[in-house]
Amino acid sequence: MLWHLEIRTAPNHPDSTGRRLAQEAVESGLPGPWRATAGRGFLVEGNLSATDLEEAARRVLVDPVVEAFHVRPCPSVEDDAGTVVHVTPKPGVTDPEGESALGLLRDLGYAVDGARSIRTYRIEGPADQLPRLIQRVLANDAVEQVFRGSLRIDRLGEGQAYNFELITVPIRAMDDAALVRTSKDGQLSLSLAEMRTIQGHFAELGRDPTDAELETLAQTWSEHCSHKTLKGRIEFEGRTIQNLLKETIFAATQKLSLDWLVSVFSDNAGVVRFDDEYDVCFKVETHNHPSAIDPYGGANTGIGGVIRDALGTGLGAKPICNTDVFCVAAPDLPPDQVPAGVLHPKRVLKGIVAGVRDYGNRMGIPTVNGALAVDPGYLANPLVFCGTVGVLPRGKAFKSVEAGDRIVAIGGRTGRDGIHGATFSSVELTSQSESISGGSVQIGNAITEKMVLDVIVQARDRALFRSVTDCGAGGFSSAVGEMGAELGAVVDLENAPLKYQGLSYTEIWISEAQERMVLAVPPESWPELRDLCALEGVEATDLGEFVATGRLTLRYHDKVVGDLSMDFLHEGRPLVVRSASFTPPPERPIELPESQDFTADLLAILGHWDVCSKEWIVRQYDHEVQARTVVKPLVGVREDGPGDASVILPVAGSNRGLVISCGINPRYGKIDPYAMAACVIDEAIRNCVAVGADPRRIALLDNFCWGNTERPETLGSLVLAAQACHDLAMAYKTPFISGKDSLYNEYTHDGKSLAIPPTLLISAIGQTPDASRCVTMDFKRAGNLVVVVGSTRREFGGSLWSEVRGVEGGAAPAVDPALGSALFQALFTAIQRGLVRSCHDLSEGGLAVALAEMAFAGGVGAEVSLRDVPCDDDAAVDAALLFSESPSRFLLEIEPDCYGALADLFGGLPLGRLGETRDGADGEPARLTITGLDGSPVVDSTLSALEEAWRRPLRW
Incomplete structure (x- = not known):
C-alpha cells in the first residue's frame, strides 16, 4: 500500500515558503498575481494502515506546534486538478529526507518498504503560466518529477531485478565516423x-x-x-x-624545495607541515557542470566531495573548515535574456548557496572563506569552487x-x-x-x-x-x-x-x-x-x-x-597535442576625468555584485562550529564587515593558527591572462598577510576554469596564466601544493557558443605563529592615523571603476613581486610587534572602497587626503588615487605614537600618512571625507549611506 502523508503549515501560522514562491514567480518574469501555499511530506510504501502512519506522524515526522497533516492513499484525486502540483525526486535519485524517514519508521517497528519525500503546492495564478512556473521555480526536471493535480502512482518504483547480459562493443569493425558516434552517444x-x-x-x-x-x-x-x-x-x-603543469606550477614547487612541504600533487590534497605533531592539508575542487543542471545537488555534492578529498588524504585527515567561491551571471538579469535550457542566475545562486550550506552545516564543519564573482559569461556555466582543510597527525600523510x-x-x-x-x-x-x-x-x-x-x-x-x-x-x-x-x-x-x-x-x-x-x-x-x-x-x-x-x-x-x-x-x-596562440587586445588608454565629486562612483562600486555585502550568503553557514574560528568571515563592531581572511586554530591548546584566503578576478583575464593570474596570486597572499600570516609560510592552490581549449586562442590564454603562476610562486616563494582544472566551460545554443571568461581561483593557506596577534579590517577608534602602504599606478583595465563608468580600455594591473615581497614581510613584522590596529587590502575599487569598508565596518569615520598617496607620476590624479586597483597595497590604522616605528620598519618602501579616523562632530553621524590633490573634497558621505549602497544588492 502507498500512502501520501501531506504536512502543511498549521492554521494561524505564516506560510513563508508559499510567500517566497509567489515572490520568486514575479522575479522570474512570470506575470501574476500569484498566491501559493506550500507543504512537505512523504510517500510511504509498506504494510501499514492510515492509522499507523498517522500515529507515526505524530510521534516523529510532524511538529504539532506549527504543522498539521493529512494521510491519503495513492493514487489520489485532487478536487481542483489544475492548481495542485506535487514534486518528488525521480526514482533512483538520492533522497536523504526520504531515507531518514524510512529509517525512523523502521526503528519504530512499522513495516515500511520505502519512503520518498514530496512537496505539494497549491497555486493561484494565470493558468497559462503554470508550466513556466513549474519549470522556473517549483521543480528541476534533471532530478525531480512533477504531478499536476492527482498523484497518479501506486508504487515507488525503485527498480526491477537486473537480468545479466554481457555487453561487448564491436569497436574493431568501426570506421572513424562510427567511433565518433559511439563516443558521443x-x-x-x-x-x-x-x-x-x-x-x-x-x-x-x-x-x-x-x-x-x-x-x-x-x-x-x-x-x-x-x-x-x-x-x-x-x-x-x-x-x-x-x-604545461610540470613546466610551470609543478616546476616552481620543485625548484623552491621548501622543507615544510610534506606531500604535494601526489594525493587527494596537498599536505604541509603545521607543527611538531600535526600536518594540515588543503584541496579545492570545482563542481561546475552539475551545478548548472541542478544548483543545489551540484554544490551539495561538490562540498561533500572535497570533504572526502581531505578524508582520503594520507591515512585520513579530519576536516576542520570549508571554503566556497561562486561565479554567476547577474542575479537581477531580466528573465527574457536567459537562454533555453538555462536556469536563471538568481535561482542558481540560491541553489548553490543552499547546497554548500546544508552539507557543511549538517556535518559540523565551518565554512570560513569565500567570494562571489559576477559576469555575463557565467550565465550558462556557473562556477562552483569548494574547498576543505584537514588536519592529520605527523607520519600519517603517506x-x-x-x-x-x-x-x-x-x-x-x-x-x-x-x-x-x-x-x-x-x-x-x-x-x-x-x-x-x-x-x-x-x-x-x-x-x-x-x-x-x-x-x-x-x-x-x-x-x-x-x-x-x-x-x-x-x-x-x-x-x-x-x-x-x-x-x-x-x-x-x-x-x-x-x-x-x-x-x-x-x-x-x-x-x-x-x-x-x-x-x-x-x-x-x-x-x-x-x-x-x-x-x-x-x-x-x-x-x-x-x-x-x-x-x-x-x-x-x-x-x-x-x-x-x-x-x-x-x-x-595518446598524448594530446595542441596549438596555442594569443593576441592581446589593442591598447586603448583611458582618459581620466578632472578632479570632481566621485561620491556617486564610490556608491556605485560599493553596490557592485563583486563588492557588495555577502552577509546573506555568509550568515547561512555555521562558521563557528568546532570552536576553532578566531577571525571570522564577518568582522567589525557589528560583525558584518568584509574580512580579508579567516584564522582557525587546528590544534586544541595551541595558539598557532591557519590563515585561509583566496583571490579571483575574471575581469582582468579578458584583457591579459598573465596579469590576471599574477594579480589573483598577489591578492590571495596579501589577504593572508593582512590578518597576520607569515609570508614565508604560505602555500597556494590553483583552480583553472576555462572554455574550450581546443581553440588556440583559449589555450594560449591558459598557457600565459600558468606561466604567471610559475613566475609569481618563484618570486614570492609560495609553492603550489594542489590544484584542479575544469575546461570546456562553454554553452552552445543555435550554433552559438557562450564561453566563460578565463577564470583562475587562487586559494592560500598561511600560518601565523600567534593567532592572538592577528588583526581585522575594521577601524577601531577615532583619533588613530590612517596609513597606506604600496605604490599606486594608473591601472584601470578590468577595474570596477571602468565598469560602472562604462568605459573600456586600459592595462590590467601589473604585479611587482620584489616590491610586494618586501611590503608583505614588513607588514607581517609590524603586526607581530603590535603596531597595527586594523589592516585591509586594496583590491576591487581601490583605495576609496577600502576606506569606506573599514569605516562602516568599525562604525568610525575618517578624514583623509590623497596628497600623500605613494604613486607613479602618471597616477597623480584624483581618479587614479581613488580607484586604481594596483596590487600589493594595504590600508592601515595605527596609534599616533606608533607612526615613527612603522616608518622605520617600512624604511625605503612606499608609505603615506593620509589622515585620521574621526567620530561624527557634535552628534552628527560619522562621515568619510576624502580631499583631492588640490584640497577640495572628492568623496564626502555619511557611513550609513555608504553602507546602505553596499548592503542593498544581496539584501534578500
Whole structure:
C-alpha cells in the first residue's frame, strides 16, 4: 500500500515558503498575481494502515506546534486538478529526507518498504503560466518529477531485478565516423584519437571491449580525471611545451624545495607541515557542470566531495573548515535574456548557496572563506569552487597498497545518480544537457558522510587500513583503478550494496553515488574494521582483493566482465597535442576625468555584485562550529564587515593558527591572462598577510576554469596564466601544493557558443605563529592615523571603476613581486610587534572602497587626503588615487605614537600618512571625507549611506 502523508503549515501560522514562491514567480518574469501555499511530506510504501502512519506522524515526522497533516492513499484525486502540483525526486535519485524517514519508521517497528519525500503546492495564478512556473521555480526536471493535480502512482518504483547480459562493443569493425558516434552517444567524451587507440589495443588482443572496459577507459582518460590538456604537448609562440603543469606550477614547487612541504600533487590534497605533531592539508575542487543542471545537488555534492578529498588524504585527515567561491551571471538579469535550457542566475545562486550550506552545516564543519564573482559569461556555466582543510597527525600523510589487501567500500550505497559525471564534466553544455545528463548529477547525504568520517578517523588511529581514497569522479572505477595502479585488482561487483535493484554491472562500477570511500585493508584487520563500522552504523563491504597481476579484473557473479592492463589504463592514452596562440587586445588608454565629486562612483562600486555585502550568503553557514574560528568571515563592531581572511586554530591548546584566503578576478583575464593570474596570486597572499600570516609560510592552490581549449586562442590564454603562476610562486616563494582544472566551460545554443571568461581561483593557506596577534579590517577608534602602504599606478583595465563608468580600455594591473615581497614581510613584522590596529587590502575599487569598508565596518569615520598617496607620476590624479586597483597595497590604522616605528620598519618602501579616523562632530553621524590633490573634497558621505549602497544588492 502507498500512502501520501501531506504536512502543511498549521492554521494561524505564516506560510513563508508559499510567500517566497509567489515572490520568486514575479522575479522570474512570470506575470501574476500569484498566491501559493506550500507543504512537505512523504510517500510511504509498506504494510501499514492510515492509522499507523498517522500515529507515526505524530510521534516523529510532524511538529504539532506549527504543522498539521493529512494521510491519503495513492493514487489520489485532487478536487481542483489544475492548481495542485506535487514534486518528488525521480526514482533512483538520492533522497536523504526520504531515507531518514524510512529509517525512523523502521526503528519504530512499522513495516515500511520505502519512503520518498514530496512537496505539494497549491497555486493561484494565470493558468497559462503554470508550466513556466513549474519549470522556473517549483521543480528541476534533471532530478525531480512533477504531478499536476492527482498523484497518479501506486508504487515507488525503485527498480526491477537486473537480468545479466554481457555487453561487448564491436569497436574493431568501426570506421572513424562510427567511433565518433559511439563516443558521443555513450557520453564517453573520448576523442577520435583516443577511440582509435582503444580500437588498436583490442585489435591486438583479438577481441572487442566490454561496455565496462570501455567505460573504465573513458572515466580514467577523461579531462576531469587525467588533466590531459594541461599535461599534453602544446605548441606556443615557436616553442614546444611538453607538459604545461610540470613546466610551470609543478616546476616552481620543485625548484623552491621548501622543507615544510610534506606531500604535494601526489594525493587527494596537498599536505604541509603545521607543527611538531600535526600536518594540515588543503584541496579545492570545482563542481561546475552539475551545478548548472541542478544548483543545489551540484554544490551539495561538490562540498561533500572535497570533504572526502581531505578524508582520503594520507591515512585520513579530519576536516576542520570549508571554503566556497561562486561565479554567476547577474542575479537581477531580466528573465527574457536567459537562454533555453538555462536556469536563471538568481535561482542558481540560491541553489548553490543552499547546497554548500546544508552539507557543511549538517556535518559540523565551518565554512570560513569565500567570494562571489559576477559576469555575463557565467550565465550558462556557473562556477562552483569548494574547498576543505584537514588536519592529520605527523607520519600519517603517506599510504601504500600491498598484494593481498582487501578492497573494502564503506559508506553510502550505490545508485544510478552520478553516472557519467566525469565524462559529463569534460564536454560543453547545450540546451539539451539537462535532459541528457540529468543522471550525471549526484545527490548528497551529509549525515552518512559524517558517520563515515568518524569511522575513518578511528580506523586510522587503530591502523586498520593501509590506504584510503574517495569514490569521486568515476566511482569505483577511478578509486580502485588508481589505488591498484601499481599492482592490480580483482573486484566482485555483485558485492556492492545497492540503493535499489536493477543496476547493471557497469552502472555499479562507474556510478558516482556519494559518501563512499575505498580502503586497502590487510586481511587480518578486516574483522575489526567490520565491527567498528557496524558499531557506528556504517555499511562496510569486501569488494575483492588487490593482486600483483598488473591487471584490473572485474567479475559479476563469477563471470569476467572486464579485464584491462593497468599499464594501458593509466599510460595508454595518446598524448594530446595542441596549438596555442594569443593576441592581446589593442591598447586603448583611458582618459581620466578632472578632479570632481566621485561620491556617486564610490556608491556605485560599493553596490557592485563583486563588492557588495555577502552577509546573506555568509550568515547561512555555521562558521563557528568546532570552536576553532578566531577571525571570522564577518568582522567589525557589528560583525558584518568584509574580512580579508579567516584564522582557525587546528590544534586544541595551541595558539598557532591557519590563515585561509583566496583571490579571483575574471575581469582582468579578458584583457591579459598573465596579469590576471599574477594579480589573483598577489591578492590571495596579501589577504593572508593582512590578518597576520607569515609570508614565508604560505602555500597556494590553483583552480583553472576555462572554455574550450581546443581553440588556440583559449589555450594560449591558459598557457600565459600558468606561466604567471610559475613566475609569481618563484618570486614570492609560495609553492603550489594542489590544484584542479575544469575546461570546456562553454554553452552552445543555435550554433552559438557562450564561453566563460578565463577564470583562475587562487586559494592560500598561511600560518601565523600567534593567532592572538592577528588583526581585522575594521577601524577601531577615532583619533588613530590612517596609513597606506604600496605604490599606486594608473591601472584601470578590468577595474570596477571602468565598469560602472562604462568605459573600456586600459592595462590590467601589473604585479611587482620584489616590491610586494618586501611590503608583505614588513607588514607581517609590524603586526607581530603590535603596531597595527586594523589592516585591509586594496583590491576591487581601490583605495576609496577600502576606506569606506573599514569605516562602516568599525562604525568610525575618517578624514583623509590623497596628497600623500605613494604613486607613479602618471597616477597623480584624483581618479587614479581613488580607484586604481594596483596590487600589493594595504590600508592601515595605527596609534599616533606608533607612526615613527612603522616608518622605520617600512624604511625605503612606499608609505603615506593620509589622515585620521574621526567620530561624527557634535552628534552628527560619522562621515568619510576624502580631499583631492588640490584640497577640495572628492568623496564626502555619511557611513550609513555608504553602507546602505553596499548592503542593498544581496539584501534578500
